[in-house]
Amino acid sequence: MSVSTKYNYPPKISILRFFLDVEGVRRDPIPYHRRYFDKLGDSFSIQIGVSRHIILSRNNDVAEYILQKNQKNYYKSKFQSVYLSKYLGNGLLTVDGEFWLKQRRLIQPAFHKQKMNQLVENMEQIIVSELNNLIEEKSIDLFPVMSELAFNVVAKSLFQFSISDEKLNRIKFIIEEVQNFLIKEIRLPHKAWWFSISGQVKKHLKLADENNKIIQEIIEERIASKSEVNDLLNMLLETRYEDSGEGMPVVQLIDEIKILFTAGHETTANALTFTLHLLGNHPDAQLKIFDEIVKIESETDNVIEQLQKMTFINAVLNESMRLYPPAWITDRENVEDDNLAGFNIRKGTLIGVSFYELHRNPKYWENPNEFIPERFLGEQKKKSLQYFYPFGAGPRMCIGAGFAIYEMCLTLSYIVKRYVIKSTKNEIQFNPLITLKPVGAEVIFSKR
Template identity: 40%
Template sequence: MYNYPPGYSFFGTYKRALEAVRSPLETIQDSVRIYGDTYSVVAGLKSRMMLTQNPEFIDYILRKNQKNYYKSKWVTEKLARFIGNGLLTSNGAYWLRQRRLIQPGFHHQKIQGLHNIMKETIDEFLRGFPVDQKVDVFPLTNRLAFDVVMNTLFDVELPPAVIEELGRAIGEIQEFVIADIRQPWKSWWFELSGQVARNKEKSKRTRAILGKVMQERKSAGIKYNDLLDMLLDARYEDTGEGMSENQVLDEILILFIAGHETTGNALAWTLYLLATHPTVLHKLRDVTRGLAISETVSHPYIIAVINESMRLYPPAWAFDRVSLEDDSFGEYSYPGGTIIALFIYGLHRDEKYWEDPLSFNPDRFISDHSKDTGKVFFPFGGGPRLCIGNSFAMNEMALFLQAFVSQFDLAAAGAPPKERALITLRPDHVFLEIKTIRQ
């Protein structure tokens, strides 16, 4: 007998699952209020699924006993069938081999080498930024994050229409995968109605675009020294062989998806928070005025602002693991094969760990207690599967914010954004009024 955490009966699970399709964050938070920071729902005839926002349990799964936890089939099958089998979507020996091969591309020095291109991309983007009008900045920050990945990791030029198509296809695939995961009882219908096939077609088209880029690069015989070159040239330690074309394509698509959507969301939320907290905005502008690139990316206040924004709106708001063998944590015990969702959004707003959790207060990341925040703050995950692009993303966001606040003033305009918890936590829109600062 296993001792699962408390939770819902069969009918309770079904009712909550229906509610969660519409409003996942509220439904989960409500369940946490009822059962505490770890609860369970029915997952099969005899099995249950768990959800936790307990930081020690999360740390246990991601780090302390990580060997006993894989990513679930939602990621390795449902997501992978559209975005491919690569770093984000694989497990075990295959994942480790890929991680070792790709990790050097994200080494500290490599990222430093990308700073100038990041900065140029940001400056170019800000030159065309719409001012003196009400504008939804969410698609814009997404586009910027897309361009930064494109220009830094894959030094290629694509026509705007193609970039738009890539962005749209990636967004639509994501919406479909999440609908499929949230409504397992409708899987048969998604197959039958041709929705799976249509999304596979979108994925095929995306891969064809990226495949063409790869082929052109191979036949040009010019060295670019970017991540794409690195992926094409990298050799596995054990065999001395490189990746197949399909493998490289999988990894490129995954880096595109993982690398732009998360950062774009975080930037949009941060601009909204700055627009609604002028004191923080003015302080950020004052302390970062005239900083060089290397000073910007390491400035404690700018890092605190980004962290505080990702505390309130973690782009990866939840992710999951499945236990391989029977395991236990505290008073709970559960069999191998149990899916556990890690509810980062809930932990980041839990008043047990954060004073006045709903207020936007970057200073909490600078104060004396900040050393403890690492234990209750997981925007980039943790353990061996920690986000490979975390420094890349932090540097990009710091450079963007410094440039943005030095040039523009911003104020909220229109309805506040609503959270859309898909694979990432998106705002439905972020309407702002942007004004150029007269120098």
Template identity: 55%
Template structure:
């Protein structure tokens, strides 16, 4: 069988630069795409070919058109599931489909309308803690806010702040260690020998125990909380009418925390940085915010904040929190003039695809009008901030509502000024901002 791949980079080039690529693979990807076009390949010795792409048609082929021929790699299914369980993000096959069908209704628009009330109240409370008139790192503020929005929306908890802070600390510690283990597989023996893996597995058991206790208390309670946990407890499987077990609930809740708070914190930090460094767009946002009448419902605000939404979408084009994904071919496949062998891993760089000059004019500029009604349809074919196909992020509506309400609530109260024109990025599991400092001043 003759296989055809895009241009292959010599593996020794990758090997010689492995430490810098481990720290930040984006410059390596950018160089490969600029030399070889929208796709290139690497053939490691004694392993299947790895292909990297920023091609929209290939992306749609593997994530949508022929998605049944592709599984997530072990990086996502094996490494992540060890720490956060077998939830929607890490499951595959029939079990994933069964869970997706069960959970999807909890994220329909009419269900989210109940959650946005909790969401707005939580955002406003978190923004009370913003330090005024001083240079402040924005990310920790947004991270704290996003965690509390997820926690409140899941549990609508009222009193036990200490438990939630402990859960937050555990999840962030686990995320940091997951990144180290994925990026440095050669050190696995060291992590095992020094007890680091065991230490982090103990944190997994503690986090599961915390969530288990919350679920048990809710099962015994007759109160209605209108939160996600209520919806998940009431959800029934189509085939036998049963509900999720506690272990299944814990798996899904951990995934919501991991996938739902850091990504949103990243996107909000990038959005505020871009608004602060693009005064014209920021003025349009403020003008729109100032047209919203007092007393309008949270959902009513969301529906009227059109330009705010464009700014968030453009921010997620430039800095997609889920900046890369991968799939492994189950069987041989053909697309875009290539014929690939089963077992080939394909990495899709959404970061590079969203900046590909083939699809975007002035791709590195912040132009929210790209998402106006007349431009949106054209750009939709090249825009994947939440992935694509059946495995598109289930919480995309939740995240967009949260971000719109956060931008509204913060800029209603504060003027923002950027100290740094440029922002640094850390492409970890998510695309993380570094050194995004702002000055918040009360609006007159």
């Protein structure tokens, strides 16, 4: 755009309204976002100072444009690149540009479908082991159970037999502690000075460093053993950069493993919790899953073939992630001036896309707040997928999406085959942190 270009933005929230709402937004932004969208349209903006703008959108054209059509002009914001990288290092989730592309090309083959198929047998064993002693006939809080399962699936798929329970529990503790503090830093930027002088930043950086050392020990032990194990660590150690033919440096491998741990377990735990809660309120959908499993198992005992036939289970998962997307929001900043959905925006504009609101936008979805898995079956599926972002979109789409789907399908099929699920509440509460975290989802498992 030329120097004389006039910038214009979507309808603005007044600064007064913004400051009146700011504390409530910090606690739970979703009700405020909904109110602003209903009043101002599918995109709105906030002006900070003379020239700084923030845009929030539930417009599919905006999502497609910044994530796919013109993604090279849109980098991750400092919330992801600065705050996250401070504790998680420079892995796929936190870097941009040429370095991100180089890492993506290096790691992508390890997550190819054929490679994921090799991990399925081990994944199934972990899931069976974790769910073997589910509490029956008593109301239980789902999220801790699903969190433990998802963490162990990621950890043992990464390291298989190379990690002790003591180290595993320490990694889990550190990840949770650091993430909880990170949320405070992002939500309460005006308290940054206090977090620093009170020693909280130093404490959590020290924890992150301890995590690095634990993972480094595991990697170095594996390299020294020269043993070939069928896990993700082995696949990552075997990868080679196109230009040099060399493997990933250990320091970089540590950063990528931390990203896989952090991004790979909580989003899956969230999705499984929301899905089981929804199934607990929809016995008809449970019965359809049960019938599908029985039919599939009568046709083949090959787990990969079974996974490929789980069309209704996949539809249930998709509909659950539509209503409660684990990664509920994403953001980008434009590197250069641009025209975004008819608005001339200055470089450095922060653009957020609320997948939670986009997935419930009546412009794209009929009866948007209802649980209707059939949206993701047959001809309807093609239409639904146009407006569906459970793992993001474009080149930066979540690299572990296939892994997560396998894990969730195996978990749901195991549970529904053995148990009838009943939710104790119709509505579910959630906390929109970095991910959309379910709160107080309680169900009763009864032997089928």
